[in-house]
Amino acid sequence: xxxxxxxxxxxxxxxxxxxxxxxxxxxxxxxxxxxxxxxxxxxxxxxxxxxxxxxxxxxxxxxxxxxxxxxxxxxxxxxxxxxxxxxxxxxxxxxxxxxxxxxxxxxxxxxxxxxxxxxxxxxxxxxxxxxxxxxxxxxxxxxxxxxxxxxxxxxxxxxxxxxxxxxxxxxxxxxxxxxxxxxxxxxxxxxxxxxxxxxxxxxxxxxxxxxxxxxxxxxxxxxxxxxxxxxxxxxxxxxxxxxxxxxxxxxxxxxxxxxxxx
Ligand SMILES: Cc1cc2nc3c(=O)[nH]c(=O)nc-3n(C[C@H](O)[C@H](O)[C@H](O)COP(=O)(O)O)c2cc1C
Ligand code: SF4
Ligand code: SF4
Numbered sequence: 001x002x003x004x005x006x007x008x009x010x011x012x013x014x015x016x017x018x019x020x021x022x023x024x025x026x027x028x029x030x031x032x033x034x035x036x037x038x039x040x041x042x043x044x045x046x047x048x049x050x051x052x053x054x055x056x057x058x059x060x061x062x063x064x065x066x067x068x069x070x071x072x073x074x075x076x077x078x079x080x081x082x083x084x085x086x087x088x089x090x091x092x093x094x095x096x097x098x099x100x101x102x103x104x105x106x107x108x109x110x111x112x113x114x115x116x117x118x119x120x121x122x123x124x125x126x127x128x129x130x131x132x133x134x135x136x137x138x139x140x141x142x143x144x145x146x147x148x149x150x151x152x153x154x155x156x157x158x159x160x161x162x163x164x165x166x167x168x169x170x171x172x173x174x175x176x177x178x179x180x181x182x183x184x185x186x187x188x189x190x191x192x193x194x195x196x197x198x199x200x201x202x203x204x205x206x207x208x209x210x211x212x213x214x215x216x217x218x219x220x221x222x223x224x225x226x227x228x229x230x231x232x233x234x235x236x237x238x239x240x241x242x243x244x245x246x247x248x249x250x251x252x253x254x255x256x257x258x259x260x261x262x
Pocket of ligand 1: 008009010011012013014015052053054055056057058083084085086087088114115116117118225226227251
């Protein structure tokens with residue numbers, strides 16, 4: 001296998017981008033990060049891709065954990081694509097630093113804009129970040145940048161990790177430092193009476209955080225806050241405090257069965 005693309009996704013945006021890239025490359029395969037996270041992670045291919053969403057202007061915990069465990073060498077070409085709602089912060093710089101500590105580097109890092117996937121109303125940090133960034137958000141989607149990304153990857157060219165503005169990066173790093181260590185307990189979800197016990201939420205949870213107690217799913221405290229359980233529930237039965245019901249979303253190109261491969 002020439003290229004292995006490892007991906008993490010909650011609502012399908014990152015999987016959709018990863019799939020588009022794989023379909024344009026020769027001899028490439030997709031590997032779900034949650035499916036390999038508990039094992040021995042061998043990156044035995046000359047080209048390695050990592051595709052994942054931005055969480056709080058940084059990397060999701062499971063993706064950071066994955067990079068720590070990844071066995072990789074400096075002769076492999078590494079690229080990353082992070083999907084976000086317009087504000088990547090220094091997510092790709094965080095990845096670059098992690099790879100440098102492992103004796104290698106991020107050769108190319110792209111940030112692309114996809115639909116925001118959180119169901120909660122915007123909190124004070126998001127409102128502040130929007131004020132800081134005003135109109136300078138990144139705007140192009142993975143599809144709009146597909147041929148450019150594929151050209152860079154195919155020719156193993158260097159492409160500096162893309163970031164937001166210097167001010168937003170500072171703000172984002174501060175919030176990430178405070179918030180990410182607490183994210184595991186932020187997912188205080190519950191299922192209402194519409195729940196049909198299809199158990200999709202349990203099957204797609206990347207961190208096995210959902211168990212079935214008596215007649216309903218129950219959420220534990222090992223959450224990545226990926227939004228998969230709430231956004232893929234066929235009955236819209238999963239809720240969280242301060243939710244905006246208009247924000248039900250999952251990527252239109254991805255099916256719930258695609259997310260179950262983990
Ligand atoms: C916990 C969480 C934090 C997020 N933080 C950011 C952020 O800091 N900046 C941003 O632009 N988008 C942010 N988003 C939006 C997602 O990065 C975006 O919708 C992404 O494409 C979702 O990818 P997925 O469908 O592969 O899960 C956040 C989403 C979640 C769930
Ligand atoms: S996905 Fe929705 S309907 Fe299915 S078990 Fe979970 S909460 Fe219930
Ligand atoms: S409990 Fe829901 S939000 Fe938390 S990791 Fe599992 S699927 Fe994602």
